[in-house]
Each structure stands twice: as structure tokens, then as C-alpha cells.
Amino acid sequence: MSTKQKAKKKPASFGDVARSALSVTSDVSLAEIDPSSTPGYTGDKASGTKDLAVVAGELSELQERFFAASRAGAQQKVLLILQGMDTSGKGGIVRHVVGAVDPQGVKHYAFKAPTPAEKRHDFLWRVNKQLPGAGQIGVFDRSHYEDVLIHKVRGLSPAEEIERRYGAINDFEAELVQQGTTIIKVMLHISKDEQGARLAERLEREDKFWKFNPGDIDERELWEAYMGAYESAIERTHTDAAPWFVIPADRKWYARLAVATLLQQALKGINPQWPAADFDVKEQKRRLAAS
């Protein structure tokens, strides 16, 4: 590329800046991040929706190459961890972002309250069973972070146990990264007002009742405690190997674009290659012609 061409180059795209615009420091204050902001992105909803379609297309192509490379022995995995208060849009990310890639390459799991059988094991036991394999994009809708979030807020475990868990999570995630997993930890950050509006909608529409649970309001009443628990979790588990991203999520279109872009950038970083033929192409063409 000549110097002249370089000079004409377009301004940085959202893909180039998303990671840095959404990364946090371990002493993050959630109150200082505006849930209706759109860090790193200057467009509006209309352009964001268009850009999502473009990113989703790129993501889908990269994912096919990623999956293909694993068939030839590549060991990389991607794990997207989605956390956020009720109504923060985790389900919408799954439908609209994860839904853009081939179901064959996705391992999705929604963590609910642990069953009695699961409770008889360490909190990471059930998580281990849901990890993506080589060439897969794993998606956790909630995760092991519930075991330090709700447990802290509701005192379900003693403080020492929660302390132990932060360390266990860091060890666990560092191990996954060593084994070839790119981890993307996302907190979908909505405002309490926006949650109120979304819960109200669930109480208005017959096709939304099923998403509502009276317990959601119990949790909402502990909003400040949850924000504190998120800050503690980020403080203790924001590592170089597996950093957190806080994504303002009052605007659904922005949160979807942001997560799609983080996934796309992760796959771009892995830079998967189409496997070379492990057979003699000419010979196989001859065999095919004769068959």
C-alpha cells in the first residue's frame, strides 16, 4: 500500500475499536458507565441494525472456517459468557447474534438454579460438562458467575467460600485459555429504569407472561447489592487471560452489535485457515470420474 493510499484510509471501524471501547479496569464503577451509551460507535439504531447484518455475515463465514480448521486438528475454542440482570437481553443476544452462525458449530447452555444432584458437586462441576469442543463457539447464558453473584447478594455461601470461588474461577479460566479457549466475558449493563420498563412490558403482553417470574422483582429490589457484587466479581476475575467487557445494554441494537463484533474479532484473531487436502486431489478426481 502506498503512502498516498494510506493517507486516504477510512477512519477506524467499530471492529477496530470495540474491544478497547468496551474493556474495563478491575476497579470499574458501574455507576459511571451510562447504560444508554454506545461506546466506540457513532451511528444510530438504523445504521447499527445494518452494521449488525454485515458483522453477522462475516461472523458466519469466519465460523465456518473455524469449524473446518478443527476437523483438521485445530484445537481452538471460543466461549462467550453472558451475564446481566433479568431482562438485560441475554436471550436476544442468543437469538440474534449466536443465531447468525451455523447451529452445528454452537454449543449453547442456559444455566438455571443448580439441581440437587449438581449441588452435591463443586460449583464448577456442571460448568465443565458444558464447555465447547474444538471448533465450537460455546455460549453460556448465565454461568459460574452466578455462584459468586447471587451467592454474595443473598448470602447463600459464606464470605470465605466466595473468596475461594474467585480464585477457583481464575484458575479454571486460565486453564481453559491455556488449552486454546478464547473467553469473552460480557456483562450486559442495563439501567434500573430500563429494567422496570421491560418488566412492565412482560406484565402487559400475553406472549410475554412466560418470561416473567415474581422472583424477578425480589432480585430487582436488591439492585444496588447486585451492582456491588458485579463490581467485586469483575475486580477479582478481570484477568489478562480472560478479561471482562461491560456492554451498555439499554439499547438492544447496540448490545447485539457489540457482542457480534467481539465474537467476530475473536475469530479474526484466531485467524482459522481452510485445511489443506490430506489426500491426493488428482488421484481422487480420477477415482471420482471412474465411479
Next chain:
Amino acid sequence: MSTKQKAKKKPASFGDVARSALSVTSDVSLAEIDPSSTPGYTGDKASGTKDLAVVAGELSELQERFFAASRAGAQQKVLLILQGMDTSGKGGIVRHVVGAVDPQGVKHYAFKAPTPAEKRHDFLWRVNKQLPGAGQIGVFDRSHYEDVLIHKVRGLSPAEEIERRYGAINDFEAELVQQGTTIIKVMLHISKDEQGARLAERLEREDKFWKFNPGDIDERELWEAYMGAYESAIERTHTDAAPWFVIPADRKWYARLAVATLLQQALKGINPQWPAADFDVKEQKRRLAAS
């Protein structure tokens, strides 16, 4: 609806006729079904592609209601079983049809040659573990039918064992249906010529090498034996509870439209309902307003 309105009603849509146009009798002769035909559908590729988008949208809506109903205790499941020769388009169905619904509601599994551990169990053991739960659409890319198809063609099991398996499959599927599963068994029916062209493409394009396996040509050389094995399998396992559909698949657009339509009709038949609120809506509104 008045008689006058009834008289003006449109001709039957593909959705109304797909099931009957694609159903077979147990003495089906595959040689008599043209793989490039489009049973029940009079449009061309352009209209088929448009219609697929419409059906996919309806499917996606029905699936959400199906999933919602299961949260309130509905026990229905759907299981799509995809069979067909190499290159018949099973992967494309997963990407373009199954990919149209929320990943949250899909349980996809691609059956490969059984592992040594799996071989130590009955052939249905590993299948049981991949069944969809309530509110899920299960998708088998290959299935327990490989255990009567390749086993018959290659003599991997004695004839008596294959006979036993037909019966075991019928019992197994009848049990699933009794437990609330709608089973859609699909054979994607391509011509040997079309397979030749698709394999040739995989040997031409660097981004397709990974899909090619020299073993595919070994199987191709047994084409007639495979057609015979499919006919035997259909003859022995085409039941009222779990009937087979043979879908001409030389035209990818038609096969995708046909499978999407069978899925959509299955969900329409289940007719899932949005769950009623299991809480007092007024009380929860009051609580929300106060929170």
C-alpha cells in the same frame, strides 16, 4: 367465514400439501422418485427462496411459542432425523432451516462412526442421550439409521441383528411418540450424477477440501446397495407413529423449503399456546411500581 368467502379461498398452499406430497408407502421404489422433482410445489428457485424466508419466519414464531409452552409444563418435543447420502444437503438444512430458529430451542447432534466406548453398548444407547427435551427441536444429522444402513451394505452386523434393529427402532420411536415427541424422518434423495457434481466441486475448491473424504467415493461405489438398504429400512420402519418422508434433493432450495415446511406443519399441529400467567398480574404490577 361465509360461504361466499370460502368460495374465494386461495388454492392449497405448499404447507397444506407438503406432507402428503412427500409421504411414501413402505414399498417405496426410490428409482421411481425423480431427485430433481419438486412434489407439491409449482414455483421455481426464485419463488422457493422467497417462500423459504416466509416459512422460516413462521417457524421461528411457532418455535418461540413451543418453547414458552414447555416452561409451563407442556411435554411435547420435535425430533427431525436427517438421512441421505454424502453431499445430499444435510448440513445445508441445519444451517439454513434449523438456523432460522432460536439456538436456545434447538438440540443438534451429528452422529459419527461410534467410538469404542459407544460400541460397548447397544446401538440406541448413544441415541438416547441426544434426545430433545420438552420444548426443544432435536435435530439428528445422521442417526440410528446408520446402524441398519451402512451395517447392511457393508455387512458390519449379521442379517439377524439388522432384523432385530428394525424392530428395536420401531419400539424405540413408538415409545418416543407416546412420550410426546413428533418425529420427522427425512431421506434427502439425490441422484448419483448430482452427487458426482457435488463431490467434484469439493475437489476443486480450497474452501471445500475439508468436506471431502476419500471414503466418500468408496461409499459412492456402493450406491445401488445403499438405495436398497434405504428401501429396506423404509419398508421396515415406516410406521404410522413415525413415517418417512423422501425429499427430492437435487435442488437444494426445494429440499430446504420442504424440510422447513414439514417442521412448521409439525409445530402447527402441536399448536402450542402462550402460557397463562401463573401469578396475579395486578399484584405484580403493583410490586413493580413500588420497586
